Amino acid sequence: MTATVAGPASAPAPVARHLIALSLLPGVGPATVLACHVQPGGAQAAWDAVVAGRPSRVAGLAPAMARLGGGGVASVVAAARSLDPELELRRHLALGRHVLVSGHPGYPERLAQDPSPPAVLFAAGHLGCLAGPTVAIVGTRNATRPGREFAAELGADLAAAGVAVVSGLALGIDGAGHHGALRVDNGSGRPVGVVASGLDIAYPRRHAELHARVARSGLLLSETPLGQRPVAWRFPARNRIIAGLSDAVVVVESRSAGGSMLTVAEALDRGVPVLAVPGHPSAPAAAGTNDLLFDGAAIVRSVADVFDAIGMTSVPPVCPDPGREAVSQPPAHRSVLAAMDQTPAALSEIVARSGLPLDVVSEALVHLEAEQSVVRTAGWYERATPVGEHRTGGRP
Structure with missing residues (x-):
């Protein structure tokens, strides 16, 4: 036998x-x-x-x-x-290590029909992480602080909704997305890291702890056997796996050329939606994302845009009524407002404070922002400051 x-x-x-x-x-x-x-x-x-x-x-x-x-x-x-x-x-x-072979049980279904699937994959962690929705968060290694913060909050918000965050565990945006996802301990939305080395080699070294945490809480994948260090050609090869595993690819910051743009090309070849976060026109770290938006990529202003791209939620059109008083607002809207103050908060924090489902909070925030009851800045939400008052704190 x-x-x-x-x-x-x-x-x-x-x-x-x-x-x-x-x-x-x-x-x-x-x-x-x-x-x-x-x-x-x-x-x-x-x-x-x-x-x-x-x-x-x-x-x-x-x-x-x-x-x-x-x-x-x-x-x-x-x-x-x-x-x-x-x-x-x-x-x-x-x-x-799990050894997964194309065409045999245990191999990721998402890659089974891929145009260039890995013949063999090595895995450490929980294979069930790929059973639910997945979104890749990618971008430049030389990320700005706001870019890293946005990637981290996006990762946390996706994980809170049970979405697995996929990335290459690189410095910058990739790592920030996974750090954010790991802040959420809800048993779902576990991070998935795809690396260009053997699973026993943490690269870059600065991410050794992150590498270990993803393996414990989520899933690490590689098509490279143990003991093999990363070489230049393995990174573009790795990017096709990231694209193949994802329901959508979000580029947070990127120059006009680089690894994240290679992931975008692989995603487009597979019909995977590509989304981008807008940046200042003169910022080098936003040159690639702004180019993507100019070419027709979907915009990411908050996690709600990502949910829409992967079909997780549908936010109805907003018809604001400026004269509506708070007492006439739906109960969910009042609960969301009660969970907020003039200190900027991430969507995941508001969900935790309000105790409401994420899609309910997302929809409420859209309406409240249209009513100017809530202000959103770079992915953070806060209650609008009443006339005559000023904010006295907040995140740096």
Whole structure:
């Protein structure tokens, strides 16, 4: 009887171990591993050919071997002969990693129909994080303070609604989105991190603690085997997975070119909605997001815009009545106002204070803002200051 991978991933062990081994070979990237996986004979036939010294005769390997040349091919063969696929599989399982293989149970459904799915994925954490709605929060590593704050609050608001925040765990906007999501401890909306290294290597080092927290509270994914450090080409490859896992991609801050724009391109190729946060026209960190908005991306002013993009809520048109007194307001609107003061608060804070569902609070805030009972600034909400008064505190 064929052995199977222990745990949630139930791909036959020969398939998993040979995909892992192929992924460890120099010059062999995700596209080549996938080509070997889907060809007749699969990864095992490809591996046997490499060990026998004939990798160029394998259809899935031939293009990569042609690029490497004779010396490179010899290095690939030597590397293969020094590896034990079974030991590599056991090493991953012994460290508690899930090994997920395309076409087999346990593999993420969102990637099953992807145009370029990873042949094998390594996971640490809770696979159930991908069962609900997902939104990617991406952007520049060199983010401004307001950009990081907005990303954190957006991450918290999404997590509070049970939406899994997906990002690449990079510095700047990515990390801020996950820090925000981790502030919410409601058992849902757990963060999902997709990394470009082996799951045992935290990159960047400054995010080692964040890396560990996401693995504990949410889910870490990589198509790179353990022990492999990130190299430049793995980051664009990682971005396609972020796009493929997400119901929408939100770009908070970005220059005109960079990793987040590569994620945008991958999202557009997959028909995934792209949203952007507007910024000052002269701000370099907003050049890319403003370009996206000019080209037709949906605007993000608050989490309500993201809910609308993924179909989680529908806010009815507002017909304000300036003469309406507070006593005539719906009970939910009065409860939301009672939960606020002249100190700026995030949507997640107002939800917690009011005890109302997030969609009810979001709709109430839209109406209250139209009535000028509430003021919104950069994602923060506060009660309008009565004439003759001034605010005496608030967030920096």
